[in-house]
Amino acid sequence: MTTKALLEQIKSKKSFLCIGLDVDLNKVPKHLLEDEDPIFAFNKAIIDATHHLCVAYKPNTAFYEAYGIMGWKALEKTISYLNERYPEIFTIADAKRGDIGNTSTMYAKAFFDDLGFDSVTVAPYMGKDSVEPFLAFKDKHTILLALTSNQGAFDFQTKAIDGLELYKQVLETSKSWENSENLMYVVGATKAEYLAEIRKIIPDAFLLVPGVGAQGGNLQEVCEHGMNSNVGLLINSSRGIIYASKNTDFAEASAQKAFELQSQMATILQEI
Amino acid sequence: MTTKALLEQIKSKKSFLCIGLDVDLNKVPKHLLEDEDPIFAFNKAIIDATHHLCVAYKPNTAFYEAYGIMGWKALEKTISYLNERYPEIFTIADAKRGDIGNTSTMYAKAFFDDLGFDSVTVAPYMGKDSVEPFLAFKDKHTILLALTSNQGAFDFQTKAIDGLELYKQVLETSKSWENSENLMYVVGATKAEYLAEIRKIIPDAFLLVPGVGAQGGNLQEVCEHGMNSNVGLLINSSRGIIYASKNTDFAEASAQKAFELQSQMATILQEI
Numbered sequence: 001m002t003t004k005a006l007l008e009q010i011k012s013k014k015s016f017l018c019i020g021l022d023v024d025l026n027k028v029p030k031h032l033l034e035d036e037d038p039i040f041a042f043n044k045a046i047i048d049a050t051h052h053l054c055v056a057y058k059p060n061t062a063f064y065e066a067y068g069i070m071g072w073k074a075l076e077k078t079i080s081y082l083n084e085r086y087p088e089i090f091t092i093a094d095a096k097r098g099d100i101g102n103t104s105t106m107y108a109k110a111f112f113d114d115l116g117f118d119s120v121t122v123a124p125y126m127g128k129d130s131v132e133p134f135l136a137f138k139d140k141h142t143i144l145l146a147l148t149s150n151q152g153a154f155d156f157q158t159k160a161i162d163g164l165e166l167y168k169q170v171l172e173t174s175k176s177w178e179n180s181e182n183l184m185y186v187v188g189a190t191k192a193e194y195l196a197e198i199r200k201i202i203p204d205a206f207l208l209v210p211g212v213g214a215q216g217g218n219l220q221e222v223c224e225h226g227m228n229s230n231v232g233l234l235i236n237s238s239r240g241i242i243y244a245s246k247n248t249d250f251a252e253a254s255a256q257k258a259f260e261l262q263s264q265m266a267t268i269l270q271e272i
Numbered sequence: 273m274t275t276k277a278l279l280e281q282i283k284s285k286k287s288f289l290c291i292g293l294d295v296d297l298n299k300v301p302k303h304l305l306e307d308e309d310p311i312f313a314f315n316k317a318i319i320d321a322t323h324h325l326c327v328a329y330k331p332n333t334a335f336y337e338a339y340g341i342m343g344w345k346a347l348e349k350t351i352s353y354l355n356e357r358y359p360e361i362f363t364i365a366d367a368k369r370g371d372i373g374n375t376s377t378m379y380a381k382a383f384f385d386d387l388g389f390d391s392v393t394v395a396p397y398m399g400k401d402s403v404e405p406f407l408a409f410k411d412k413h414t415i416l417l418a419l420t421s422n423q424g425a426f427d428f429q430t431k432a433i434d435g436l437e438l439y440k441q442v443l444e445t446s447k448s449w450e451n452s453e454n455l456m457y458v459v460g461a462t463k464a465e466y467l468a469e470i471r472k473i474i475p476d477a478f479l480l481v482p483g484v485g486a487q488g489g490n491l492q493e494v495c496e497h498g499m500n501s502n503v504g505l506l507i508n509s510s511r512g513i514i515y516a517s518k519n520t521d522f523a524e525a526s527a528q529k530a531f532e533l534q535s536q537m538a539t540i541l542q543e544i
């Protein structure tokens with residue numbers, strides 16, 4: 001998917017919401033556990049109830065790997081369902097991969113070609129030749145970890161290298177990589193005050209912003225500092241939406257939570 | 273597995289060789305493609321032919337994910353086969369994972385509990401709370417990326433933060449993490465000259481050293497700078513061993529290549 005198509009979807013839905021499909025079978029409604037594929041059944045219900053309110057879905061692969069083959073089947077079914085039923089939706093494999101060149105190519109093929117995701121999150125630690133294999137895929141997007149939403153972000157990411165923090169070095173350096181127009185970046189909502197600085201380095205790129213809601217980030221603040229003239233933001237919420245209810249009304253409850261965020265987004269979009 | 277058990281295995285086999293099981297179906301002997309599970313058939317033949325010459329096997333998960341469900345089944349079968357048939361062998365899931373706390377816990381459970389690996393490689397970019405969930409598993413090992421074997425290592429890892437290179441910051445900082453005795457580190461053989469410096473920071477930890485052979489690293493040089501009184505090294509070779517032949521003699525050919533490396537290791541071990 002092109003960023004142009006993503007932007008058109010944002011405008012038509014008045015939403016830049018991404019819903020994180022982080023399925024934990026200990027947290028889904030009990031009646032779903034009788035289903036042949038409870039993970040997919042949960043995802044399908046959430047997707048059918050919320051697809052008009054969001055522009056992206058982001059399964060975190062850890063939650064699927066934790067269930068072995070059953071988890072991978074559910075991931076495959078989920079992405080296939082999205083691509084067939086709601087092809088306008090932007091899909092993100094939150095996998096945080098990254099390896100030496102030929103191995104990164106294997107990961108890129110797995111997520112882009114085989115599974116059919118529009119994008120994948122990638123860790124920057126191994127540098128240029130670990131990321132460029134992902135960037136080589138046309139109309140696919142590589143979402144590079146820059147400044148993450150967790151406390152551990154302060155261990156290395158915010159430490160200064162020659163006067164410039166590591167996450168800024170990552171932003172600055174990555175701009176010179178081949179096909180860097182296919183880059184987006186992860187910036188945690190819990191660090192909204194950093195967004196103005198980040199926008200000076202990458203004014204145009206889309207940012208995937210986790211941490212609104214459960215992790216304490218504030219939507220209004222993120223938009224104030226991080227939005228650009230093409231919106232440039234995908235705001236992710238996972239637990240706050242998908243676990244809104246543990247009862248048979250879970251899908252409706254998730255739609256209600258998504259609607260609350262989408263409504264705030266519609267108001268913000270009117271103002272720009 | 274405890275590091276004590278690993279060391280005993282090293283002494284008894286006179287080897288600190290790790291074999292990387294990075295199966296690419298374009299590179300395996302043609303006759304295997306007729307097998308119901310060609311990836312596992314290849315791994316089983318390599319393992320049966322080389323298990324007495326090495327102390328560890330390291331499947332890189334990218335190569336399995338690239339084949340979807342079929343790949344994951346083959347990975348499960350491979351680790352189960354190793355644990356049942358050769359329980360003395362140290363197993364490494366080369367997955368380079370790392371995520372926010374609760375998500376890292378999902379990955380740790382997947383690799384340690386469900387699949388039954390002894391260790392997993394983890395990326396440090398997200399800091400302490402992304403790594404400690406892995407460290408919490410008793411007698412399991414977290415192999416942290418420090419200085420990788422690729423060219424991209426020079427993009428960020430060797431850049432100085434307050435006078436100390438990022439990879440040294442990672443080494444130094446990680447020592448203070450809870451259960452840090454469960455840490456090992458990835459240090460590429462292509463950067464052997466850095467090993468003396470690394471040993472000043474982490475004299476006791478085991479190092480997993482990829483890049484000997486195909487990537488150009490030198491065994492003698494790595495041992496000279498990186499070995500400690502408990503050996504402290506696992507030297508990985510992947511392509512140089514497993515693709516020694518494309519014919520029906522591939523397993524014997526891989527054993528020959530492994531034997532060449534093991535013989536050099538036996539000589540080196542005699543000298544310490």
